[in-house]
Amino acid sequence: MRMMSSWRLTADLFLLISLCFSAGGEQMIWRPQSCSLGCIRQGSTECEYCRITADDVQLSPKINYTSPFGGCVPWPCHTFLGQETPELCLHYVEAPRNIHIEFQADQDPTYDAITVSWNPSQYGIEFLRGFQITLQALGGSQILCQLFLLHNDLSLTPAHAQRVYFSDPFTHLSLDTKYVVTVMALPVPERWHQFYQKKEFFTRTCPEKNGLEKCKKDWYPRYVEVHQDKQDILVTFNLAPENFKIRHYFSSCFGGGLRNYTNIEPDFTLNKTHHTYRLHNLRAGTNYTCEIAADIVDAVRKTFVIVVHYKSEEPLTSDFTKSSLIILLSMGLLLTVIGAVIFTVVYKKRLKKAVKTKMRPDIIEQYYDKKLDEAQCVLLDRNTRPPRLLICYSSNDGPAHKMVVLQLAAFLQKHMATEVHLDLWESLSIMEEGIMGWHCRRMSECDFVLVICSRGLLQNQKNLCEDEDQDPVENTTLTTITLIGQEMCRTKALGQDLSKYMAAIFEYSEESDIPAVLSLASRYTLTKDLPLLFSHLHRVPLHKPGVSLQVENISESGYSKLPAGAALQLAIQEAKVQISEEQKEDI
Structure with missing residues (x-):
């Protein structure tokens, strides 16, 4: 009986511990709430982790508003929380960690959507007052921002560093594009450049998001190679995957005021991955801007440039070639002999004249223009600061x-x-x-x-x-x-x-x-x-x-x-x- 009671006590204790961990796990995930700045300042428990929208910013008279969120500059903590209790903003928090990107369902097949999650740092977490998330496409000018605040009376300990905070979804992101997301904990010091974490990622491609069958229009040849064959141009490009069932392509070239259009129908029995076609009647010495794409409605086009070089025509007969070479060799030999005689005569005359009119080095120095010679070379070394x-x-x-x-x-x-x-x-x-x-x-x-x-x-x-x-x-x-x-x-x-x-x-x-x-x-x-x-x-x-x-x-x-x-x-x-x-x- 004692063994049975001990076993039951152990089982009950294990069940209790499991329930505690299970309940704690549910509390580890924090998603944004809809609440006002007033609720945050009052410290209500219903406003523990709140999103701040552009409307909230406009309603606050102490915030210098420019869309969106002041150009995504980290705002001073006292702008939101320090009016009544300035001591809340006297410290800063280290950068967040463990940034993850989760792709979300989006009804629009031409765009992608993501949600960002992260853990706060345990260093300075007792002073944590919120987060700012910034998303930007690399090479682009569009910047998306989200701002989240915690209420004033919230008290966190290093144990809360295991919490996972989530952003709101970022939508209307271009497919197959490289983005960088930046997460910053608030408040931050005046020099905040070392107090943020960033993560680079690619949005999903059209096939990854929508499936191959729905992405024919988004496919385009990525490999294009150009060769010149006399006055014609040979263009090689990669074909679409077989399951796209694309059987026809087209090419359009513009140059010299004229446009050259070519229908392309590859022979898949010869090659299923690449195809080569020939462009005729292009003008020598002309630069052409060309496009190639699948012959379907609204297909994406690949642009490339063709430069047609001049090609010398081949001689008509071999006899003509031989006779021309003999004549050229004879004339070259005669001109060489004449040139050698003239050079010898002129050199001797100048040598005699130079002996008669020899000048001292100090006189030559007076007539030598040093500045003119030095100006022929512009030195841009490492010690010169570039403009x-x-x-x-x-x-x-x-x-x-x-x-x-x-x-x-x-x-x-x-x-x-x-x-x-x-x-x-x-x-x-x-x-x-x-x-x-x-x-x-x-x-x-x-x-x-x-x-x-x-x-x-x-x-x-x-x-x-x-x-x-x-x-x-x-x-x-x-x-x-x-x-x-x-x-x-x-x-x-x-x-x-x-x-x-x-x-x-x-x-x-x-x-x-x-x-x-x-x-x-x-x-x-x-x-x-x-x-x-x-x-x-x-x-x-x-x-x-x-x-x-x-x-x-x-x-x-x-x-x-x-x-x-x-x-x-x-x-x-x-x-x-x-x-x-x-x-x-x-x-």
């Missing part, structure tokens, strides 16, 4: 124009010895300072400011007076350009140098796209004026008496030989095609 350049542009011309600006910045920094500052590269600094504050600081720090002018920039300037409810990013760009114009007018009035400010257009834009406020700035057309831009940035003249500055691979025809230059050329071609199609639609 700092701020690039401003309008994103209203679409992603193709933005890609051109991005590739130009990469080329300038890699091959033109320039330190480039671009908003697409400095997201964290912009998050900290705000987009306008960042532009103002960079304008004062940089040696030069380059404004990329375009049709969208000029159109936005015209619409600003008519419609004030514009995109905040575009308003910031126009405000920055207005400040540049005012600064140029002030500099001109003081009689100072205006070389700090430059305006440029690409070949798909027109000089009339340059706003009147930039009329005093130096103007360049890219990529034709790359040597002039180099001369401007490094303050070296291109031409002097007897001297011509030649910078390797920066000429109009030479820059595309570099990988970064080829990427810039391809981006310009794609932007030109997109803008020309948009102009046709407007007509």
Whole structure:
């Protein structure tokens, strides 16, 4: 009986421990609640972990609101919680840990959705007051933010570091795109750069989310290889998977004012993974921008560039070749003999004259122009600080124009010895300072400011007076350009140098796209004026008496030989095609 009682006591104790762990496990997961700032400040138990929306921010008069959430800058703790009890915001919490991404169901097949989860750090957890989550597509300008607060009377211990906090779903994320999510515990110190954790991830591809059968339109050839065969071009590309049942493709090339359209029907008995087709009647010496895609409605197209080179024609007969070689050899031998005789006679005459008119070294030194010889070489060593350049542009011309600006910045920094500052590269600094504050600081720090002018920039300037409810990013760009114009007018009035400010257009834009406020700035057309831009940035003249500055691979025809230059050329071609199609639609 005693053994039976002992066994039952052990079983009951084990059951009790299991129930405790089970109940504790349910409490370890914390999902956001809908509650107000007032409820958080009062410390109600119903507001332990609350989402803060844009409406909550607008209702608080002490918060300087700009959408969304002040440019995602970590807000001071006292903005929300420190009015009544300032001691809550005197400490900070270490960065969260164990960030996980969970994909959510989304009814829209063209987008993805995720939820972020994490654990708080045990260091400083007793001062934890909330979290801020930021999501950004790498290479893009879109930033999504979520803000969560804990109520004032909440008391946490290091044991609570095992809690798992969840965000709200992030929706409308592009498929097969790389994102970075940043989780920050609040409050944070003034210098908060080491007090956050980030995680990079890819959203699901269309087949992963929707299944292969529903993703035919999203498939496109990723491998394209081009070869020239005399005056024809051979193009090889990868075929769609067999279960897509795509049997027809098409190719369209535009160049020299003409368009070449080709229907493609592969023979799957020869090769089921790749196919090669031939392009006829292309003009030699012409650059073509081509597209290839599956021949189905709304299929995604792959863009590539073809350069048709000149090919020398073969001789008509072998006899003609032999006779031509004999004649050429005879003439070459005769010219060599004549040249040798003339050289000997001239050399002897000059040698006699040099003996008669020999000058002392000190006299020769007086006539030797050292400065002229030294100017032929511009040394840019590691001890020379590269010029700092701020690039401003309008994103209203679409992603193709933005890609051109991005590739130009990469080329300038890699091959033109320039330190480039671009908003697409400095997201964290912009998050900290705000987009306008960042532009103002960079304008004062940089040696030069380059404004990329375009049709969208000029159109936005015209619409600003008519419609004030514009995109905040575009308003910031126009405000920055207005400040540049005012600064140029002030500099001109003081009689100072205006070389700090430059305006440029690409070949798909027109000089009339340059706003009147930039009329005093130096103007360049890219990529034709790359040597002039180099001369401007490094303050070296291109031409002097007897001297011509030649910078390797920066000429109009030479820059595309570099990988970064080829990427810039391809981006310009794609932007030109997109803008020309948009102009046709407007007509």
